[in-house]
Amino acid sequence: MKKVFNFTLLAAVLVLSSCNNNTTPVVQSESTEASPAAGQSAVQDNESAKDVVKVAASSKDHTTLVAAVKQAQLVDALSNAGPFTVFAPTNAAFEKLPKGTVEDLMKPENKEKLQDILQYHVYVGSLNTDLMQDGQTLNEVNGGNITISKKDGKVMINNSATIIASIPASNGIIHVIDAVLLPPAK
Amino acid sequence: MNPNSNRFLSALAITAIAAVSLNSCKPKGAEAAISGDAASKVYVAPGKYDEFYDFVSGGFNGQMSVYGIPSGRLLRIIPVFSTFAENGYGFSEETKPMLNTSHGFVPWDDLHHIALSTTNGEHDGRWVFANGNNTPRIARVDLKSFRTAEIIEIPNSAGNHSSPFITENTEYTVAGTRFSIPIQGNPDVPINTYKQNFKGTISFVKVDSSTGHMNIAFQILTPGVNFDLSRAGKGKSHDWFFFSCYNSEKANTLLEVNASAKDKDFIMAVNWKKAEQYAKAGKGKMVPAEYAHNIYDEVKHQATSTIEKQVLMLDPKDCPDMIYFIPCPKSPHGTDVDPTGEYIVGSGKLAALIPVFSFTKIQQAIANKTFDGTFDGFPILKYEAVLHGEVQKPGLGPLHTEFDNNGNAYTSMFVSSEIVKWNIKDVKVLDRVPTYYSIGHLSVMGGPTRKPYGKYMIAYNKITKDRYLPTGPELAQSAQLYDISGDKMKMILDFPTVGEPHYAEAIPAEKIRNNSIKIYKxxxxxxxxxxxxxxxxxxxxxxxxxxxxxxxxxxxxxxxxxxxxxxxxxxxxxxxxxxxxxxxxxxxxxxxxxxxxxxxxxxxxxxxxxxxxxxxxxxxxxxxxxxxxxxxxxxxxxxxxxxxxxxxxxxxxxxxxxxxxxxxxxxx
Structure with a gap:
């Protein structure tokens, strides 16, 4: 286990330090419009534990999710203080969607729809599975509710996705799930 | 941790090299978002004065600090609720009584909010009020001497957060229980009997219009919710006060989950004029209470502390048509009234939109009894009937709203770390700017008054991280100043602040400067x-x-x-x-x-x-x-x-x- 963490950390250091060359302080004027995003994702910090975005980005099973989070411009928000409970569908979970769904959502014109779906996977508050109760509803960031069911130690969301792993992060917790949650129509 | 997570972590290791490219190379953060003429806008030449005094709460330092705007220079720290070894406040025999309470000497508090005194809804530059969030207290600072002149403890309360907001002519400063508790009767009850035994109160503290002296005119017994923030009405809504409440679920544990169960909590609307009449008409009753009232005498240079023994309590059961509940999505934090007094903005901190309520519609709904059930016996106004509009997709985590003099509102967004400017009339988003990082309160010059001065806006952020040279794990707080004179908000200054600023209010310097005394005769x-x-x-x-x-x-x-x-x-x-x-x-x-x-x-x-x-x-x-x-x-x-x-x-x-x-x- 320890080895695993060290290796991960090393990789993160490599990637971050390669950025250093590009981000030497620049005392130059830029217009306000140049920076629509706001968040801590650019903070250089190799000491702190990883936030939910960095944890997800470290997983080969979540490349689709991470790409989608970037496309939806949610990297910054999810790097902030939160706390967040992120239900993180695996690549396999995305593959279960009808063919072409993901490609379609990744198109610029569907950004709002993508944001809505991704925000349906995020709860503000940090909940491990022990704190979840059978029948509990949680109001997600997009405004929609999810329902938790808990039977024989198995935790399901909306009776469709099962939590297969839970990873704590610096600003919350990630629950890996095996299906994509689709927000109810508004 | 779930046992399956080991497998997941192994997967992490294999792919780690491909990790975390994200957006971290994107140039932004410290260097970004500065407009070209920023320096000249915030430059105050040596020997020249700032245009505004900014009174900033110190949060956990228990003090109030005063900055000059636009320079961001710290002018003074005024000790209020905490001892201050720098000048002996709370250490000298003369000032010790200022920190006396019904529990004896309490040398620290969590100073949350600021309210500058107003006449006709405009700043008059006489006093600034502040609340103690921990041991419930309200303080009044005299703006001739910039010293704490008076502190009154609030009985029948636990945690005074929705305070010290004032009515338009500083008739009253208010307090509300952040934590409900058993009120009167036996306080020694099991905590899990919250729903039966815990109640809230809101207090109306009368401010003498000539001396500023405070006394608790009356308290109102309320359902056992958590009161968060409050604002008085203005103009047409002058007679009303609006308190945001969360935990309408009445949870007593793990509020992180249990106080977020319902889709809507409430803004509690209180007709304080009516309450005042009920109090005068003898509808309340004096109940035992123990609270300190401390006054600093600037002629004797000495404070006295008096322990009061009773308070007038109004039970809404005996006072009909005084309180109504307005449904408001998801644990509302800020409840802010626009300069006209017509619009009340509720900021549900977990809500995906910002509801704006209409005072006129609220009055109609009350008159027509357009209710949607009751909460603890109080009528709930029908949401749709009192809604002016909803700001859609404003950002994540709306907290507080301030206003300018052109019909615009500015809402701070904690989760997405930005300020969103929107038009009050058509509830359309006009502009957004990032804050660094995770903004709490914001302050437009004169923002809560009937006539905001606009011009500048300040973000008071909760997270500092890399904004300044690092100073170990413990950092100063970070504030940003924005020029809001144009259509687009422009960040023009970043400055560190002491303590943890919650709310702040800024006032043109000329309203205070010439009254500031220089010596004691x-x-x-x-x-x-x-x-x-x-x-x-x-x-x-x-x-x-x-x-x-x-x-x-x-x-x-x-x-x-x-x-x-x-x-x-x-x-x-x-x-x-x-x-x-x-x-x-x-x-x-x-x-x-x-x-x-x-x-x-x-x-x-x-x-x-x-x-x-x-x-x-x-x-x-x-x-x-x-x-x-x-x-x-x-x-x-x-x-x-x-x-x-x-x-x-x-x-x-x-x-x-x-x-x-x-x-x-x-x-x-």
Whole structure:
């Protein structure tokens, strides 16, 4: 286990330090419009534990999710203080969607729809599975509710996705799930 | 952790090299988002003054700080709820009573919000109020002296968060329980009987229009929710006060989940004019309560603390049509009233939209009884019936809203770390700017008044991280100043702040500056221990209590040689600053004092208590560099053993015949 963490950390250091060359302080004027995003994702910090975005980005099973989070411009928000409970569908979970769904959502014109779906996977508050109760509803960031069911130690969301792993992060917790949650129509 | 997570972590390792590219290389953060002419906009030339005073809450430092805007320069820290060793507030005998409570001396609090006094809904520059969130209190700071003039404790309350917001003519400053608790009756109940036994209260504290003195006019018993913030109505809604409440679920544990169960909580609308009439008509009843009321007398330079024993409580059961609940999505934090008084903005901190309520529609719904059930017996107004509109997709985590003078609103977004500007009439988003990082409150110049000044807006952020040179794990807080004079908000300054600013209010400097006093007139000093000239200095003994009536003037203390103090004596140094010259304070400190120093302003008297616990010679000196001979401004206190025959004597500039008792008193 320890080895695993060290290796991960090393990789993160490599990637971050390669950025250093590009981000030497620049005392130059830029217009306000140049920076629509706001968040801590650019903070250089190799000491702190990883936030939910960095944890997800470290997983080969979540490349689709991470790409989608970037496309939806949610990297910054999810790097902030939160706390967040992120239900993180695996690549396999995305593959279960009808063919072409993901490609379609990744198109610029569907950004709002993508944001809505991704925000349906995020709860503000940090909940491990022990704190979840059978029948509990949680109001997600997009405004929609999810329902938790808990039977024989198995935790399901909306009776469709099962939590297969839970990873704590610096600003919350990630629950890996095996299906994509689709927000109810508004 | 779920056992499956090991497998997941192994997967992490395999792919780690491909990790975390994300957006971290995107140039932004510290260098981004500065407009080209920013420097000239915030530059205040040496010797010139800032345009605004900004009164900023200090949060967990318990103080209030004053900054100049647009420069962001720190002008002063005003001690309010916490002791302040820097000037002896809470350490001097004169100021200790300011921190007295029904639980005795409470030397710290969490100062959350600011309310500058208003007349007709506009700043009048007389006082600034602040609330103590922990041990419920409200303080009033006098803006002539920039000193805490009064503190009143709030009984039947636990955690005073939705405070000290004021009505338009400063008729009242309010308080609301952040934590509901058992009110009256037996308080020793199981915590999990919350739903049966816990209640809230809101308090209306009357402010005397000439002296500013506060007294609790009445309290109103409410359902056991958590009151978060509040705002008074304006203009047409003048008679009303709006309190946001969360935890309508009435949870007593793990509120992180259990207080977020319902889709909507409430904004509680209170007709305070009606409450005032009920109070006058004898509808309330006096109930036992114990609370401190502390007043600083600037003529005596002394505070007094009085413990009050009862308070007038209104039970809404006996006072119909006084309280209505407005449904508001997801644990509303800010409830803010626009300058016209027509629109009430609720910021549900977990909501995906910002509802804007119409005062006119609220009145219609009340008149037509357009209700949607009841909450603890109170009518709930139908959401759709009182809604003006919803700001869609404003950002994540709306907290607070301020207003400019052009019909626009500015809402802080904690989760997405930005400020969103939107139009009140059509609830359309107009612009958004990032804040660094995770903004809490924001403040537009004159934002909560009927006539905001606009021009600048300040973000008070909760996370600082890399904004300034690092100083270890503990960092200053980060604020950003924005120019809001154009259509687009432009960040023009980033400045660190002390404590943890929650709310702040800024006022044009000319409304305060010319009233700021420079000295206290020595002839008006009525401190019972004042020595208004060196001829009045003396040292007196009463049992083991010794009083030193001392003066300070450039550059000596009188007396500066004091003998005849005995081990175990309690010595009070009453120091009067004889100077009558602006900015010539003197300080007083004595070796091994178990408290702090005192700073004494020109014409003022302050007292430091000192226990003579050991035999020896103890130097004292002036701590505030006052003159070329400041370093010479010093003296000695001689402490002899208990029962010593050294006579009490004191002098400056002359030596009486030496009395050397060393050989008789020192044991071999």
């Amino acid at each position: 020595i002839e008006e000093n009525q401190n019972p221990y004042a020595a208004k000239g060196e001829a009045q200095t003396k040292v007196t003994r009463n049992g083991n209590e010794v009083h030193v009536y001392m003066t300070a003037i450039r550059s000596h203390l009188t007396p500066d040689n004091i003998e005849g103090i005995q081990q175990g004596d309690v010595v009070y140094f009453h120091v009067t600053n004889l100077e009558q010259d602006w900015d010539v304070p003197h300080g007083f400190a004595i070796k091994n004092a178990n408290n702090a120093e005192i700073l004494i302003m020109p014409g003022e008297t302050q007292t430091l208590k000192y226990i003579a616990d050991k035999v020896g010679i103890f130097p004292f000196y002036c701590t505030d560099f006052c003159s070329a001979l400041h370093q010479e401004m010093q003296g000695y206190l001689r402490v002899s053993p208990k029962g010593s025959n050294v006579a009490l004597m004191f002098s400056t500039g002359k030596n009486y015949p030496a009395v050397d008792t060393t050989t008789k008193t020192v044991k071999p």
